[in-house]
Amino acid sequence: MTLQSFVALRETRAPAASAVAPAAAPAAPVITNVSRRSFLEVLGLAGTFTLMAPFAAGAYEPYPTGGEGMPRGLVWDPKVFVSIAPDGTVTITAHRSEMGTGSRTSLPMVLADEMGADWARVKIIQAPGDEPTYGNQDTDGSRSMRHHIQSMRVMGASVRQMLEQAAAAQWGVPVGQVEARVHVVVDKSTGRQAGFGELAKAAMDLPVPAIKDVVLKPESAFRYIGKGNVPLYDMKAIVTGKAVYGSDVRRDGQLYAVIARPPVYGGKAKSWDAAAAKAVPGVVEVIEVPGTPAPAAFMPMGGVAVVARTTWAAIQGRGKLNVQWEDGPNATYDSAAYHEEMSAVAAKPGKMVRNQGDAEGALAKAARVVTAEYYQPHMAHTSMETPHALAIVKDGRCECWAPAQSPYAVRTDLAKFLGLDVANVTVHVTLLGGGFGRKSKGDFALEAGYLSKAMGGAPVQLTWTREDDIRHSYYHTTSVERIEAGVDEKGKVVAWRHRSVAPTILSTFKESDLQFAIELGMGLVDNPFDIPNLRCENGPIKNHVRIGWFRSVSNIPRAWAVQSFVAELAHELERDHKELLLELLGPPRKIDPVAAGIDGELWNYGDPYSVYPIDTGRLRGVVELACEKAGWGRKMAPRTGLGLAVHRSFLTYVASVVEVAVAKDGTVTIPRIDTAVDCGFPANPERIRAQFEGAAVMGQTLCFHSAVTFKNGRAEQSNYHDYEMVRMTNYPRQVNVHIVPHPFSVPASGVGEPGVPPIAPAIANAIFAATGKRIRDLPIDTDLLREA
Amino acid sequence: MAIKLNVNGRDVAVDATGDTPLLWALRDVLNMTGTKYGCGIGACGACTVHMDGKAVLGCVVRLEEAAGRRITTIEGLDPEGNHPVQKAWAQLGVPQCGYCQAGQIMRAAALLAEKKNPTDAEIDEAMAGTICRCGCYQRIHAAVRLAATGV
Numbered sequence: 001m002t003l004q005s006f007v008a009l010r011e012t013r014a015p016a017a018s019a020v021a022p023a024a025a026p027a028a029p030v031i032t033n034v035s036r037r038s039f040l041e042v043l044g045l046a047g048t049f050t051l052m053a054p055f056a057a058g059a060y061e062p063y064p065t066g067g068e069g070m071p072r073g074l075v076w077d078p079k080v081f082v083s084i085a086p087d088g089t090v091t092i093t094a095h096r097s098e099m100g101t102g103s104r105t106s107l108p109m110v111l112a113d114e115m116g117a118d119w120a121r122v123k124i125i126q127a128p129g130d131e132p133t134y135g136n137q138d139t140d141g142s143r144s145m146r147h148h149i150q151s152m153r154v155m156g157a158s159v160r161q162m163l164e165q166a167a168a169a170q171w172g173v174p175v176g177q178v179e180a181r182v183h184v185v186v187d188k189s190t191g192r193q194a195g196f197g198e199l200a201k202a203a204m205d206l207p208v209p210a211i212k213d214v215v216l217k218p219e220s221a222f223r224y225i226g227k228g229n230v231p232l233y234d235m236k237a238i239v240t241g242k243a244v245y246g247s248d249v250r251r252d253g254q255l256y257a258v259i260a261r262p263p264v265y266g267g268k269a270k271s272w273d274a275a276a277a278k279a280v281p282g283v284v285e286v287i288e289v290p291g292t293p294a295p296a297a298f299m300p301m302g303g304v305a306v307v308a309r310t311t312w313a314a315i316q317g318r319g320k321l322n323v324q325w326e327d328g329p330n331a332t333y334d335s336a337a338y339h340e341e342m343s344a345v346a347a348k349p350g351k352m353v354r355n356q357g358d359a360e361g362a363l364a365k366a367a368r369v370v371t372a373e374y375y376q377p378h379m380a381h382t383s384m385e386t387p388h389a390l391a392i393v394k395d396g397r398c399e400c401w402a403p404a405q406s407p408y409a410v411r412t413d414l415a416k417f418l419g420l421d422v423a424n425v426t427v428h429v430t431l432l433g434g435g436f437g438r439k440s441k442g443d444f445a446l447e448a449g450y451l452s453k454a455m456g457g458a459p460v461q462l463t464w465t466r467e468d469d470i471r472h473s474y475y476h477t478t479s480v481e482r483i484e485a486g487v488d489e490k491g492k493v494v495a496w497r498h499r500s501v502a503p504t505i506l507s508t509f510k511e512s513d514l515q516f517a518i519e520l521g522m523g524l525v526d527n528p529f530d531i532p533n534l535r536c537e538n539g540p541i542k543n544h545v546r547i548g549w550f551r552s553v554s555n556i557p558r559a560w561a562v563q564s565f566v567a568e569l570a571h572e573l574e575r576d577h578k579e580l581l582l583e584l585l586g587p588p589r590k591i592d593p594v595a596a597g598i599d600g601e602l603w604n605y606g607d608p609y610s611v612y613p614i615d616t617g618r619l620r621g622v623v624e625l626a627c628e629k630a631g632w633g634r635k636m637a638p639r640t641g642l643g644l645a646v647h648r649s650f651l652t653y654v655a656s657v658v659e660v661a662v663a664k665d666g667t668v669t670i671p672r673i674d675t676a677v678d679c680g681f682p683a684n685p686e687r688i689r690a691q692f693e694g695a696a697v698m699g700q701t702l703c704f705h706s707a708v709t710f711k712n713g714r715a716e717q718s719n720y721h722d723y724e725m726v727r728m729t730n731y732p733r734q735v736n737v738h739i740v741p742h743p744f745s746v747p748a749s750g751v752g753e754p755g756v757p758p759i760a761p762a763i764a765n766a767i768f769a770a771t772g773k774r775i776r777d778l779p780i781d782t783d784l785l786r787e788a
Numbered sequence: 789m790a791i792k793l794n795v796n797g798r799d800v801a802v803d804a805t806g807d808t809p810l811l812w813a814l815r816d817v818l819n820m821t822g823t824k825y826g827c828g829i830g831a832c833g834a835c836t837v838h839m840d841g842k843a844v845l846g847c848v849v850r851l852e853e854a855a856g857r858r859i860t861t862i863e864g865l866d867p868e869g870n871h872p873v874q875k876a877w878a879q880l881g882v883p884q885c886g887y888c889q890a891g892q893i894m895r896a897a898a899l900l901a902e903k904k905n906p907t908d909a910e911i912d913e914a915m916a917g918t919i920c921r922c923g924c925y926q927r928i929h930a931a932v933r934l935a936a937t938g939v
Binding site: 098099100101102231232234235236238239240241242243244245247248250256281282309310311312315382383384385386431432433434435436463465466686690691693694695696697698701719720721725726727728729731732733734735 | 804805808809812813815816817819821822823824825826827828829831832834861862863865866867868869874877878881883884885886887888889890893911912913915916917918919920921922923924925926927928929
């Protein structure tokens with residue numbers, strides 16, 4: 001997920017006049033929490049409209065979100081996003097990138113429904129990277145619907161009102177006498193009608209109503225919002241092979257390139273055999289790509305490129321380069337030894353990041369103390385489409401096509417890297433063949449730009465092979481999470497100390513061996529348990545690989561640890577897991593982050609705490625719902641079991657109950673998963689279900705397969721044969737997604753990421769129920785599950 | 789030296805060496821980009837096409853092996869999307885990012901051409917070579933079943 005503070009770090013390096021991001025302090029990463037800034041102040045910064053004027057009767061008053069605090073905020077102007085042709089075709093601009101969540105369909109769908117457009121007459125066009133025009137485009141952090149649903153509704157309603165005004169003026173009747181229906185405006189007294197196309201010019205020439213004068217539709221009038229009846233806009237293109245991803249852009253005379261990159265983080269090429277590569281038929285040129293010393297943020301890592309007539313020739317040529325590398329200081333990195341190092345750090349006190357009550361004292365006095373340590377290795381995103389980009393750089397201009405999650409960041413980085421004016425750089429956004437956080441980083445587009453420039457402006461398509469993708473990723477952090485719980489004589493958990501040790505994402509931007517508020521806020525300091533003495537610590541560790549965010553980010557190791565540990569405690573205390581979990585969650589309440597002793601401010605995913613508090617009632621609700629649907633407590637056959645986990649992330653509450661069957665040889669199959677989701681107002685329940693079905697598979701994959709390990713600084717895995725995925729031979733056979741219904745007044749929260757974290761601990765807890773074997777290290781070694 | 793192929797019913801001459809994988813000839817020489825690269829080692833199935841009606845992996849079939857054979861790609865399955873597998877995919881909302889779906893659809897179409905009504909196990913076995921990182925497997929299974937039983 002791209003996090004506004006990262007962008008803030010970027011902004012402080014290359015200040016933009018229009019930036020509204022909170023700046024990072026130079027010494028320590030101080031995160032300005034948007035939640036603590038007043039809504040008025042945020043709106044004032046964004047300068048789009050004012051709340052000072054009184055609202056009209058029934059007018060919409062938006063609730064505040066972190067969207068306004070993102071770089072270049074939100075744009076509420078329908079003239080930017082909507083046009084209506086004389087034939088009635090409504091064209092809506094999608095400004096967020098489509099990587100599989102469906103946001104390119106769902107956001108325009110919200111606008112279309114609110115304005116009264118017939119979906120069959122809607123066309124979607126994709127915005128290029130242009131945040132000054134469209135507002136923030138950083139498609140990350142499960143933010144698209146959460147931050148943009150209100151502006152989409154308001155813009156749709158504005159256009160509807162403009163169409164009604166135009167019709168009323170045309171007919172010379174009061175506006176109250178006309179009403180927009182499906183793609184027409186009707187005169188209620190005479191029944192005469194005018195199509196949206198006929199009214200388009202007059203309507204779109206009218207001033208846009210102030211937000212205080214915009215009245216939204218009643219929810220009962222929705223035709224698409226909340227219905228799940230709108231198919232993916234790109235469905236036909238996808239099933240007929242016509243959809244264009246980053247890898248599919250073709251331009252006359254284009255060349256194809258791959259790059260040999262340093263196998264060790266921070267290394268560089270010393271020598272290579274360009275002649276041997278050029279001897280391969282189809283190879284055109286061999287070019288050194290300069291690297292930027294780490295921490296290099298999203299600048300390319302450098303290496304030696306082979307440019308050829310086909311990708312295949314480029315790959316063959318690269319095979320002949322025989323590059324000699326200067327490895328640098330990370331050449332001794334060994335991930336197994338690093339695991340031990342992290343464990344040693346976690347055994348000692350770390351930096352206090354939350355201190356409620358007196359956990360140390362309570363642990364010392366406890367009748368018993370239960371301790372466990374959990375591990376999660378590095379992982380790579382491996383979206384099915386590897387990073388790709390095509391660039392044409394000539395005559396002082398750059399035109400780039402990229403599957404970019406954050407196209408405006410790519411544009412500004414391209415300008416900086418190539419020494420061009422941002423105004424002379426265009427970034428077209430293709431479909432993304434998966435993203436998962438990897439495509440938030442624009443390094444691959446910069447590589448393509450550099451090579452096109454070096455080739456005199458020829459179009460160059462840069463391909464990362466799968467080997468490149470796994471060996472040179474922005475890896476998901478590796479982590480040790482150690483938890484100790486103190487239990488009193490009555491069996492009540494009275495103390496909890498959680499130490500987290502993991503190399504930080506921040507290290508990709510600046511030297512740092514401690515995690516920062518964003519990482520700490522993903523399941524560590526935001527622990528919702530009703531335990532009087534609760535302490536969280538973060539021990540220091542230096543990174544040796546390039547770290548980046550991966551779908552769900554630090555929530556993965558945190559849910560893995562916390563939700564496994566609760567099941568361990570239940571076993572120790574001879575309690576039912578669900579019953580103990582509900583007891584730990586405590587009575588329904590909204591947690592007070594100040595009383596909770598959180599050091600500094602709670603990140604809260606960049607959103608205002610008043611709008612999105614930690615609500616234990618909603619956590620309890622999804623636990624009850626998932627358990628009820630799964631039949632928690634039912635009698636299970638030998639070597640089968642149910643496992644439970646709950647986690648709040650990206651402001652959404654998710655509980656999963658997983659059913660497993662463990663064969664005598666240790667093979668684990670998953671007949672069924674029941675996931676309960678409370679994501680506030682569900683705008684497109686059909687795509688929400690798809691996200692949670694898919695998250696179950698990704699959670700299963702990381703539970704059983706995902707580990708990028710390192711020896712001598714080099715990644716040991718390279719492709720799907722040794723970095724395996726769940727396939728159709730072992731996928732969860734039935735994933736039931738149960739969405740908690742809410743009206744629009746319960747703010748929509750994230751859905752792209754929150755489904756992943758509960759899956760692995762729920763699987764491990766189910767395995768324990770089935771076999772009595774407790775697994776604490778990911779990925780699960782199924783040899784440990786063989787029947788003795 | 790050009791190699792002659794028959795792709796989607798059309799004879800074409802491809803100017804590439806005989807050891808070039810069919811995948812790259814399709815994508816980079818013929819500019820037919822519906823067939824996707826995913827791994828290059830025959831491990832993910834994204835490049836699945838039909839050769840004389842059978843599903844093959846475009847990244848491991850060499851041009852010299854494909855010469856004179858009947859190649860069908862996603863672009864040729866049914867350009868209007870009316871093949872039962874395509875219709876089932878749309879009806880059940882299978883894709884998320886959609887990138888692997890050409891390979892999934894070509895694999896499913898080959899399975900159903902061979903076996904009108906496969907068992908659940910046969911569906912999963914046939915589709916196991918084709919990875920979906922978005923995790924659409926449950927819907928893929930259901931869509932193959934739907935295509936088999938009538939859309």
